[in-house]
Amino acid sequence: MPNQTIEKITAAIQYLETHLMEKTDLDTVAEALHYSKYHLHRMFTNTVGMTIHEYVLRRRLTEAAKLLVFSDRPVLDIALGAGYESQQAFTKIFTAMYKQPPSRYRENEKFYPLQLKFELEGSYHMLDSYENASEKITFAQDSDIPCWMDLVRLVIDGFPHLREKDYLQVLKQSIADRQALILKDQETAIGILLFSRETGSIDFMGTHPLYRKKGIPKAFLDKVMQELAAGKEISITTYREGDRADTGHRREIKNLGFAEAELLVEFGYPTQRFILPKEGPDASIS
Known part of the structure; x- marks a missing residue:
């Protein structure tokens, strides 16, 4: 771009x-x-x-x-x-x-945003020469927290009821437990994922909008299934069908090969759980 x-x-x-x-x-x-x-x-x-x-x-x-x-x-x-x-x-x-x-x-008395001001500050050197994403995915470190949070704010529309103070506590613990993955373009986070080895659940997955068509979610899923949660059933939650607040995240999750599972209420918000078959994400998705 x-x-x-x-x-x-x-x-x-x-x-x-x-x-x-x-x-x-x-x-x-x-x-x-x-x-x-x-x-x-x-x-x-x-x-x-x-x-x-x-x-x-x-x-x-x-x-x-x-x-x-x-x-x-x-x-x-x-x-x-x-x-x-x-x-x-x-x-x-x-x-x-x-x-x-x-x-x-x-x-x-609990404020959380639907949409923050859209910021496109950063370096995007990999946009024109993007390849082998999965090889560049690493475990996040404490020093990555600022750029991680920059991306969280950019993709906040996909995560209803997200409050930064609570999220930061989870993020720091996930980094300590080596359950937080990040993909960076120099100092800019372009992909992030929180997951649980124990349950196989993906608790947060975000892709920088400029890299939306670069196959980043699939690269993260491949890494999780092949290296970190091999043999486990992978799950993720998102908006329910017809939710007015959904800007397309439910469709993207289904396009990755996830199948609908039970309806949930998380932090007072109606969501739905999706499950990825053990054979992995659809290889045709990019």
Whole structure:
């Protein structure tokens, strides 16, 4: 991916963030940045993994959720500030995305984001010469935590109910237990995976958006199944079918060869467990 594309996406994100609570759509952004709206739509969606409309929706709700927890502003004021014409409309979409109404979310006093500002800072030297990913996957070290967390924030849309403080404790323990794998492009994390040798469960798997089509998830799965959990049944959980908050992660997991298993509720969020047959991920997936 040329640097010019990254620069254009960065400019679009900056515009959206600056005008987050204003009426913003594809036409507005394209006109402001002097881009073709069709080119911008394709480029934005392919890079970020969601449309401009979806990004703005998730960012507004995240900022609204922050205000619910950290301010005393009335829900109606927060709803209007987030661009909704009524508290009812705001409550409907908030509940669909957060799986609880704003009032209950405020009572729980636990903020977690749907979408953080999309950042594309880093070095991407391997984009044009990417090969043998599995050979470059290593066990993460404590020194990798900053770049690991940068990637977590970038792919936060795939992990509902993720709170950084709790996640960091799990990450540090996983690193100590040699159950955290990382793939880096120089100092930038482009793939991360937390797993359990004991249960065969993948607790977190994230791929840098710029490397989404480089076969990184399959490389991680190959390494886990061949070297770390040979003979074990591998499982992972993700959104349930039809979840409004899913930006495509359920589809990606199924494309890797995982089969649907039981429905779960994790940290109060409805999810579904998926199981990878012991013969491994579909060799045709790249």
